[in-house]
Amino acid sequence: MGSETADPETAPPPGPRPRPGGRTARTRRQVLDAVLAELGEHGYDGLTVEAVATRAGVHRTTVYRRWRDVGGLLADVLDAAGADDWGPPDTGSLEDDLTGLNEEIHDALTARPPVVPALIAASFRSPQAAEAQRRLWDDRYARCEVVVERALARGDLPAGTEARPLLVAATAPLYHQLLLLGAAPDPQSARRAARATALAAAAGAFTGQPAADT
């Protein structure tokens, strides 16, 4: 869901005023790119500041000065990744929208090198990075709510259907399969999860009140 590279200049990290143009910004981009490249090559556990700095053509201490530690580095990578103008597909059908969304997720999680899985795994290593990761997902899911709203507007879903649980139900199986269960990529899985969720939603599974146990 969404890309991991984006316009980084829009989200200057900490500091008072980080010298908008010039070396500072260029260095940041180089380092963040190096993080992604290293993650892709060596995985979340082979990520060392030394290697990142070398690849970015920067000295190790520069990384520590700007990002304090690995967690800060990952957090900034994630923040930069979220700073784009991504939006969900708009096909006119809930199932197809969700399928398109799932296909993006599928592609991101199975792309070679596996940058996204490594990034997710790495985020467990620091509270700061985990926080950024959750911020990113929250933003992505928020942008996706329009998919449900459109379906509601079309009358394809019962009134009261809640977007967030629906979206989570639709996308969770992909993450679970590919990230945790280590299953082989399955092109059908994107549509299967989308259709199951669309069916359940049409049947009222995601309306706020469980209406008792019908």
Add this chain to the structure above:
Amino acid sequence: MGSETADPETAPPPGPRPRPGGRTARTRRQVLDAVLAELGEHGYDGLTVEAVATRAGVHRTTVYRRWRDVGGLLADVLDAAGADDWGPPDTGSLEDDLTGLNEEIHDALTARPPVVPALIAASFRSPQAAEAQRRLWDDRYARCEVVVERALARGDLPAGTEARPLLVAATAPLYHQLLLLGAAPDPQSARRAARATALAAAAGAFTGQPAADT
């Protein structure tokens, strides 16, 4: 789903002939317990062999001798965790069975201290541990298939419904919410995911052939 403590004697680790009774077995249990305790206290990244050994009242080299490295240690913990006689609930209703299952997952993922999440996260640190984790999940899902079979036998599901995708769809949202999205525990989420999946399954969402793209 399932417990993380179990009868360890049933799965002697790699060694040639493990001296069934006595110090060896006792030491193993102490060390594995220490791993869980350390994971609970310090999280997946604060797991050090030194601390495990000290807590187990054993010398560091003993750990390395028996389990070779941290990955081996985690793998053995996971294998021991899977060596029990756990089985899914049997309530007579698919939705209720799935709800019960999800409640177990919910409890495991939100228990204090957070041993299970830490264990899952830690498993990313070594291929060997990741393999063991997947073995554990595969075993658990296999044991759960009976839930679907019973529903099929009762005629509650269309013929051709596949168990595995159904189970994954039912349980994935819990993992996704609690592990990846870091959402607050929500007692309703277990039933919501169960009902949505049951509804979708009843509508034929998990029959093998997608019946083309409608």
Add this chain to the structure above:
Amino acid sequence: MGSETADPETAPPPGPRPRPGGRTARTRRQVLDAVLAELGEHGYDGLTVEAVATRAGVHRTTVYRRWRDVGGLLADVLDAAGADDWGPPDTGSLEDDLTGLNEEIHDALTARPPVVPALIAASFRSPQAAEAQRRLWDDRYARCEVVVERALARGDLPAGTEARPLLVAATAPLYHQLLLLGAAPDPQSARRAARATALAAAAGAFTGQPAADT
């Protein structure tokens, strides 16, 4: 022997044209004072340009611009310390003159905070500073030669007595005890070394020709 603070304007450092009055001179004084204060507080090894600059209310780069490096800074401090009108006591007696001199040394080496010892130790850190330190001592000893000349004029010393070795013999024990041996301050040591040297000098120990090896 001599003081460590003195009129600084008389010895413009390296710079091209030192702008006699105004900010330049004021800044120099602030920085040199800050060096002494830092030396007193943190000792010869805790002297950092950063701390000196901060204490002087000046930016770090200003220090580097004006003094190039720590060695230059120390050298300037020492040169400033030597730029005074100090002179040895004149009591009418060689032993008393030397005693007075030694008491000054004793006080300088045992004053709190220990600025002088720290300065001497710090001077080992750069050839430039070491050179300045030796320049300072050489100047001080040169000014002290008059003490010996007066004694010669009074006829208290044999003709041919050399001033420099006599002065070194008289003062060395103080430096040795307090700086190298770390002995506790001893008020008697000043006079003891002075008297021993005066006695030896009167006996002809510092005449140029050793009169062969008797």
Add this chain to the structure above:
Amino acid sequence: MGSETADPETAPPPGPRPRPGGRTARTRRQVLDAVLAELGEHGYDGLTVEAVATRAGVHRTTVYRRWRDVGGLLADVLDAAGADDWGPPDTGSLEDDLTGLNEEIHDALTARPPVVPALIAASFRSPQAAEAQRRLWDDRYARCEVVVERALARGDLPAGTEARPLLVAATAPLYHQLLLLGAAPDPQSARRAARATALAAAAGAFTGQPAADT
């Protein structure tokens, strides 16, 4: 005065019982030798743990493990240097004994490479090393007191002559000239300081009671 290399096995540093023979002892010797070699080549300020370890054929962390920091390393070097059976000359004459002593000092301070000056300078860098340096000097001066005792026994010195101030007075000029004043080596200086001190001592300069101001 005395040598800086000595039998190191006689003074096992800290720890309970350092496995007397074998790798441990060999490693210690290699490292201490490397410290001296590095001091000789690069001076007190060019002494880095990395270089010492490399030269000793040992890993950097081993040095930190055993000696904690540079100060501990220097302290152990100094302790090892003091663990020999050195003794002062015995010529039958106070002046000649002191001259011989001073010649040893002169040689040590002017030897190439300048290991001893570097070691002394380096000792200023850590309280622990400074302490060891003073311990070493104290031991050396204690061993030298016999020189004065013999002169007293011969009747060459007035009763009540105190050994320590005499020895300090005799040796201090050498240290002062060569270490602090940076004077060029002067072969006569050893005898000059010795004779001056012997003359003063014979005249009663080092008897405890100053006998008022004669």
Add this chain to the structure above:
DNA sequence: GTTTAAGCGAGACGGTACGTCTTGTCTTGGC
């Protein structure tokens, strides 16, 4: 009940990475 060999305690070691601290240079923006 004694061998006997595995398991274990103890700890030095090589090695990797971390994050910190200084030094001295270089760049940039503001006054």
Add this chain to the structure above:
DNA sequence: GCCAAGACAAGACGTACCGTCTCGCTTAAAC
């Protein structure tokens, strides 16, 4: 146009783990 502010390169420091090795001691299994 100077100069403050501060980013940067370079490199040493000391720490924390990891996993390997060697040495003896102890103890459980086998004879």
